[in-house]
Amino acid sequence: MTVLLLDPRWPTQIPMDGVVALRAPITYTGEVPISVRWHVSDLAGAEELGTGTLVSTNREDPEVLERVERGERVIEAPSREDPLEEARRVMSRALDLGEWEARQTHESLLPYLREETEEFCEAVSAGASSEELRKELGDLFLQVLFHAEIADRRGEFDLGDVARSFVEKMRVRSPYLFDGTVIPVSEEEQERLWAEGKNSEKGH
Known part of the structure; x- marks a missing residue:
């Protein structure tokens, strides 16, 4: 019936429309913390016929994808729409799935950082449009995300620490x-x- 997608950063912050829509039986994808399961079980309404509610923090989980494909209602925590967090997630998946990305180091990325910095400077000097500047800054931001993700995987610091x-x-x-x-x-x-x-x- 319903898929409730919580923010993995703050999984205990359950949106009000998600609370109202909770129906037993309630199931969870594997990564959902036990503290969330306790809270949700206290909030759930009466059990109804059907598939109930699936609670997750991972939109790419196979069970989530299957239920979305079936057309079940999806309720997301508003904070999941944060573009900075989405960018961080995309960068993380790039290193998970891309062989080239997984091989990179701070040192190997330096030529790209220099190139993107120079291209932004050239765009400013040439009087580029705001759209062109936005794209060039996006290329620079990719470099920040990349270096932060590499450091995070080494247990050194993450994007939040950079901020x-x-x-x-x-x-x-x-x-x-x-x-x-x-x-x-x-x-x-x-x-x-x-x-x-x-x-x-x-x-x-």
């Missing part, structure tokens, strides 16, 4: 973004704070 490093840098170098400031900050003050923050980082 956090950006926020940490801005917290130190542009504190007015975090202290409640509501009026524009002068360029001179920005430069002073940036240099001060950079020196502080060197001190650490």
